[in-house]
Amino acid sequence: MSKSLQAIRGMNDILPEQTPLWRHFEGTVARLLDNYGYKQIRMPIVEFTELFKRSIGEVTDIVEKEMYTFDDRNGDSLTLRPEGTAACVRAVLEHGITGGGQVQKLWYVGPMFRHERPQKGRYRQFHQIGLEVFNLEGPDIDAELIVLTWRLWGELGIRDAVKLELNSLGTSESRGRYREALVAFLSEHLDKLDEDSQRRLKTNPLRVLDTKNADTQAILADAPKMADYLDDESRLHFEGLKARLDAVGIPYVINPKLVRGLDYYSKTVFEWVTDKLGAQGTVCAGGRYDGLVEQMGGKPTPGVGFAMGIERLVLMLETLEQIPEEISRQVDVYLCAFGEAAELAGLALAERVRDQLPNLRLQVNAGAGSFKSQFKKADKSGALYALILGDDEMARQVVGFKPLRGQGEQQSIAWDALAAHLATCIVQG
Numbered sequence: 001m002s003k004s005l006q007a008i009r010g011m012n013d014i015l016p017e018q019t020p021l022w023r024h025f026e027g028t029v030a031r032l033l034d035n036y037g038y039k040q041i042r043m044p045i046v047e048f049t050e051l052f053k054r055s056i057g058e059v060t061d062i063v064e065k066e067m068y069t070f071d072d073r074n075g076d077s078l079t080l081r082p083e084g085t086a087a088c089v090r091a092v093l094e095h096g097i098t099g100g101g102q103v104q105k106l107w108y109v110g111p112m113f114r115h116e117r118p119q120k121g122r123y124r125q126f127h128q129i130g131l132e133v134f135n136l137e138g139p140d141i142d143a144e145l146i147v148l149t150w151r152l153w154g155e156l157g158i159r160d161a162v163k164l165e166l167n168s169l170g171t172s173e174s175r176g177r178y179r180e181a182l183v184a185f186l187s188e189h190l191d192k193l194d195e196d197s198q199r200r201l202k203t204n205p206l207r208v209l210d211t212k213n214a215d216t217q218a219i220l221a222d223a224p225k226m227a228d229y230l231d232d233e234s235r236l237h238f239e240g241l242k243a244r245l246d247a248v249g250i251p252y253v254i255n256p257k258l259v260r261g262l263d264y265y266s267k268t269v270f271e272w273v274t275d276k277l278g279a280q281g282t283v284c285a286g287g288r289y290d291g292l293v294e295q296m297g298g299k300p301t302p303g304v305g306f307a308m309g310i311e312r313l314v315l316m317l318e319t320l321e322q323i324p325e326e327i328s329r330q331v332d333v334y335l336c337a338f339g340e341a342a343e344l345a346g347l348a349l350a351e352r353v354r355d356q357l358p359n360l361r362l363q364v365n366a367g368a369g370s371f372k373s374q375f376k377k378a379d380k381s382g383a384l385y386a387l388i389l390g391d392d393e394m395a396r397q398v399v400g401f402k403p404l405r406g407q408g409e410q411q412s413i414a415w416d417a418l419a420a421h422l423a424t425c426i427v428q429g
Contacts (some may be wrong), residue, residue, distance in 0.1 A: 008124070008125075009118060009124070010115075010116070010118035010123045010124030010125065011123065011124055011125040012123060012125070018314075020327045020328070020330060021314055021317060021318070021323060021327055022310065022314060024323075024324065024327050025156070025310065025313060025314055025317065026109060026129070026310070028152070028155055028156060029109075029129055029152060029308075030109075032148065032151065032152055032155065033107050033131070033148075036105075036144070036148055037105055038105045038106065038107045038131060039104075039105065039106055039107070040106070040107055040108065040109075041088060041091060041106045041107070041108050042108060042110070043081075043084070043087040043088060043090075043091050043108060043110075044081075044087070045080060045081055045110065045111060045113075046078050046079070046080060046081070047078070047079060047081055047086070047087055047090065048076065048077065048078060048079070049067070049069050049077040049078060049079040050077070051079075051086050051087070051090055051296075052067060052079055052081075052082060052086055054295065054296060055085070055086035055089065055264055055292060055295065055296060056082070056083070056086060056264070057204070057264070062082050062083070062114065065115070066082060066114040066115050066116055067079050067080070067082050067113075067114070067115070068080040068082075068113045068114075068115060080112075080113035081112055081113065082112055082113060082114045083112055083128075083130075083307065084108055084110075084112065084128060084130040084132075084307060085130065085132060085264070085289065085292070085305055085307070086292075086296075088106060088108060088130070088132045088305075089132070089292055089293055089296055089298075089303070090296065092104060092106075092134060092293075093293065093296060093297065093298045098134045098135055098293070098298070098301055099299075101135050102134075102135060103133075103134065103135045103136055104132075104133065104134045104135065105131075105133050106131070106132050106133070106134075107129065107130065107131045107132075108129070108130050108132075109127070109128070109129045109130075109310075110127065110128070111125050111126070111127050112125075112126055112127070112128050113125055113126075114126070119279070119280070120277075120278065120280065120315075121277050121278070121279075121280030121309075121311060121312045121315055122280050123311060126309060126310075126311055127309070127310040127311060128307045128308060128309055128310065129307065129308050129310060130305060130306065130307040130308075131145060131148075131286075131305050131306055131307075132303065132304075132305035133145070133303065133304050133305060134293070134301055134302065134303050135301055135302060136302060136304070137290065137302035138237075138240070139237050139238070139240035139241040139244060139268070140240075140244065141304055142237075142241050142267075142268045142288060142304055143241055143244035143245060143248075145286065145304065145305070145306055146164065146241075146245060146250065146270060147244075147245075147248055147250065149272060149284055149306070149308070150164075150248070150250050153272075156313075156317060156322060157317075157320070157322035158274075158313075158316055158317065158320055158322055161274050161275075161276050161316065161320055162272045162273065162274050162283065163251075163253060163272070163273050163274070164245075164250065164251065164252040164253065164270060164271075164272055165252070165253050165254075165255040165258055165270065165271045165272075165273060166238075166241070166242070166252050166253070166254055166255065166258070166268070166269075166270050167226065167254065167255050167256060167257075167258035167259070167268075167269050167270075168226070168227070168230060168234050168235070168237070168238040168267055168268060168269070169206075169226065169234075169259065169265055169266055169267060169268075169269055169287075170226070170229065170230045170231055170234040170266065170267065171231055171233065171234055171266055171267070172266060172291060173231065174229050174230055174231040174234060175206075175226075175229075175266070177229050178224065178226050178229035179205055179206060181224040181229065182205055182206070182208070182209075182223060182224055183201060183205050185222075185223050185224055186201055186205065186208060186219070186223070187201070189219050192215065192216075192219060193208070193216050193219070194211065194213040194215065194216050196211065196213070197211050197213065197216050206259040207259065208220070209223075209256075209257040209258075209259050210257055210258070210259060220257065225256050226256055227256060234266075234267050237267050237268070238267070238268065241268055255271075258270075258271060264289040264291065264292040264295065265287045265288065265289055266287075266288055266289060266290050266291060267287070267288040267290065268287045268288045268304065269285075269286070269287035269288075270285065270286060270287060270306070271284070271285040272284040272285070272308075274316065276316055276319050276320065277312060277315060277316060277319070280312055282309075282312075283308060283309060283312045283313050283316065284306055284307070284308035284309070284313075285306060285307065285308075286304070286305050286306025286307060287304065287305075287306070288302075288303065288304040289303045289304065289305070290302045290303060328382070329382045329383075329384070330361065330381070330382060331361050331362075331363045331381040331382055331383040332360055332361040332362065332383060332384055332385070332422075332426050333360065333361070333362045333363070333383055333384065333385050333386075333387060333422060333426075334362075334363050334364075334365065334377070334378035334381050334383040334385075334386050334387070334404075335349075335350055335362065335363070335364045335365060335386075335387040335389065335399075336365050336371075336374040336375065336378060336386055336387065336388050336389065337364070337365060337389045337390075338371065338374070338389070338390040338391070339390065339391060341391075341394060342389045342390055342391070342393070342394055343368070345389060345394060346364060346387075346389045347364060349389070349399065349415055349418070350362055350364045352415075352419070353418055353419045353422065356419035356423075357419055357422060357423055360422060360426065363381055363383065365377060365378070378404065379404055383404055384403070384404060384405050384425075384426070385401060385402065385403055385404060385422075385425060386400075386401075386402045386404055387399050387400065387401060387402075387418075388400030388401075388402060388410075393412070396412070397414065397415050398412040398413060398414055398415065399412070399413055399415060399418055400412060401413045401418075401421065
């Protein structure tokens with residue numbers, strides 16, 4: 001017996017009953033970004049592997065263990081994008097849209113791919129919304145990214161469930177000095193470090209700071225602190241960021257162990273975390289990467305950005321029951337028509353109503369059926385009201401109007417008055 005076809009492990013279908021909440025989330029973000037002056041960019045999901053090796057870092061966990069990489073028919077090594085920043089930088093360089101110091105405030109949305117162990121809130125195909133800003137080097141734009149997300153949490157009703165963590169990694173030079181001090185300290189405790197931290201000590205020592213191993217964390221309590229190695233420029237930048245967050249009234253926590261998992265970060269790094277999703281606590285993260293554009297072949301260009309995980313934030317909305325009532329209702333009005341003449345008239349009437357009420361969610365019954373069966377479908381659709389069109393209504397050029405979700409008697413509405421009546425009822429409903 002042949003094996004039944006199914007999705008690849010960690011790559012999930014998003015079913016019709018789930019997509020309304022996704023659309024609500026994505027629409028809320030898109031509207032907010034429009035209001036803040038960000039423009040959307042769309043990049044391919046497949047890039048040359050070299051792009052991620054040069055940007056993310058060859059000794060990061062992502063490049064070493066998690067990327068989906070393959071050779072195409074031309075022998076080129078290609079990779080499904082594991083994150084969006086590198087691809088966005090490649091795009092702005094290729095098309096020259098940051099040349100001459102042009103400020104670009106960009107955002108994107110789409111799937112990313114990492115070969116991780118699937119678990120709730122962590123998948124092999126996952127979706128992100130990302131923002132990238134180029135050619136602005138001050139703490140004001142860092143603050144704007146954080147303020148923008150703070151406003152988003154408020155609009156979604158989850159502000160009380162997230163916490164902002166901040167750190168500064170300094171410049172590459174100051175980070176290099178800190179790395180040397182950290183390696184010297186950890187080398188003295190090498191035999192007490194967990195196996196993963198021992199490996200990271202040789203390849204990417206800053207990543208030891210965010211280990212989940214309790215014994216290693218105990219050792220790190222006495223480790224050198226990044227703040228003690230910051231250069232004056234990075235320190236002033238960080239103070240400027242904190243001053244702006246204080247001015248807006250956004251609470252935050254300084255986390256000296258926050259380093260992020262990508263090599264390209266410098267100065268500001270931040271994460272929005274929650275305790276509502278178990279182990280997968282980070283819902284949005286990012287920071288500054290002033291050296292990345294130059295590292296990828298461009299001229300020195302300041303950059304800062306973040307990415308948020310859609311799966312985790314949708315899960316948060318469900319967990320906290322922050323789902324607007326209209327999201328669970330996909331139909332406002334359901335039109336039932338009985339007989340071919342009524343079906344023809346109903347189709348024309350529905351289109352006239354849609355012309356007048358373009359935002360009305362009006363579903364016309366398809367597949368004919370008895371009075372009982374059509375009303376059953378109307379009720380199952382979740383509609384607030386049913387419209388009824390049969391021989392009697394046709395003769396009087398009216399439509400029956402019946403509430404489905406509350407009290408109220410059925411009434412007859414003239415065809416030319418239907419749109420105005422629906423507009424009043426849907427607003428009140």
